[in-house]
Amino acid sequence: MKIIAINGSHRKGKNTAALLNVVLGEAASLGAATELLELTDYNITLCKSCNKCLGKIQCSITDDDMAALGEKLLAADGILLGSPVYWANVSTLMKNFMDRTRYLHMGKNMLAGKAGAAVTNAGLRHGGQEWALQIMEYFLKAQSLLVVDTRNPEGPIMDAGVAGSLVVELKDGKMVFRRNATDDELTVASCKQLGRNMVNLITKLSTK
Numbered sequence: 001m002k003i004i005a006i007n008g009s010h011r012k013g014k015n016t017a018a019l020l021n022v023v024l025g026e027a028a029s030l031g032a033a034t035e036l037l038e039l040t041d042y043n044i045t046l047c048k049s050c051n052k053c054l055g056k057i058q059c060s061i062t063d064d065d066m067a068a069l070g071e072k073l074l075a076a077d078g079i080l081l082g083s084p085v086y087w088a089n090v091s092t093l094m095k096n097f098m099d100r101t102r103y104l105h106m107g108k109n110m111l112a113g114k115a116g117a118a119v120t121n122a123g124l125r126h127g128g129q130e131w132a133l134q135i136m137e138y139f140l141k142a143q144s145l146l147v148v149d150t151r152n153p154e155g156p157i158m159d160a161g162v163a164g165s166l167v168v169e170l171k172d173g174k175m176v177f178r179r180n181a182t183d184d185e186l187t188v189a190s191c192k193q194l195g196r197n198m199v200n201l202i203t204k205l206s207t208k
């Protein structure tokens with residue numbers, strides 16, 4: 001079982017990477033092979049909107065790293081997306097990645113039936129996390145992946161998605177921030193549940 005995570009943060013190895021690593025760590029503890037891919041390591045140019053992918057399962061842009069990334073997506077059983085919130089949306093890198101996967105979708109849904117999931121985090125407490133999550137989950141569903149969230153059928157009640165925040169509280173009129181999104185116990189517990197839910201779904205799909 002292989003689960004790959006795609007980090008859309010423009011900062012490698014920071015909060016979004018840390019959350020993705022918690023999800024992957026939990027999945028690995030249950031036997032999954034995992035890999036974290038940082039979009040900052042890939043040269044992916046903008047979609048030209050040439051629409052050539054309507055006719056064949058191939059992107060007309062061949063002189064960048066998208067084809068190599070596409071091979072990794074095709075080889076995975078589970079795809080986990082992570083993006084920080086940028087202006088109540090996903091990051092530019094994540095959006096560009098989504099656009100460039102269009103060739104895996106238009107002629108035939110090449111990623112259909114894989115497990116999908118997403119995590120986000122933001123500076124504020126209501127900084128647009130739900131929108132960013134929905135955008136990534138919509139993308140995964142449009143690509144015909146089976147999307148899991150952080151709900152635990154056996155309890156305890158969790159957040160319904162990983163939507164980290166750096167804000168802790170307002171104290172004496174001043175905002176108090178945590179240093180890392182992973183300093184929040186609930187966010188970490190939600191990440192672990194997401195890892196378990198991904199592994200459980202992939203196991204169910206493979207034993208069908």
Ligand SMILES: Cc1cc2nc3c(=O)[nH]c(=O)nc-3n(C[C@H](O)[C@H](O)[C@H](O)COP(=O)(O)O)c2cc1C
Nearest residue numbers: 009011014015016084085086087088122123124127
């Ligand atoms: C361009 C930009 C836009 C941002 N927009 C928002 C926002 O709309 N809401 C919010 O709460 N935080 C916003 N943030 C803060 C980031 O979401 C936050 O710092 C996050 O933890 C960064 O993730 P990283 O550590 O993986 O880079 C923004 C940050 C940047 C750089």
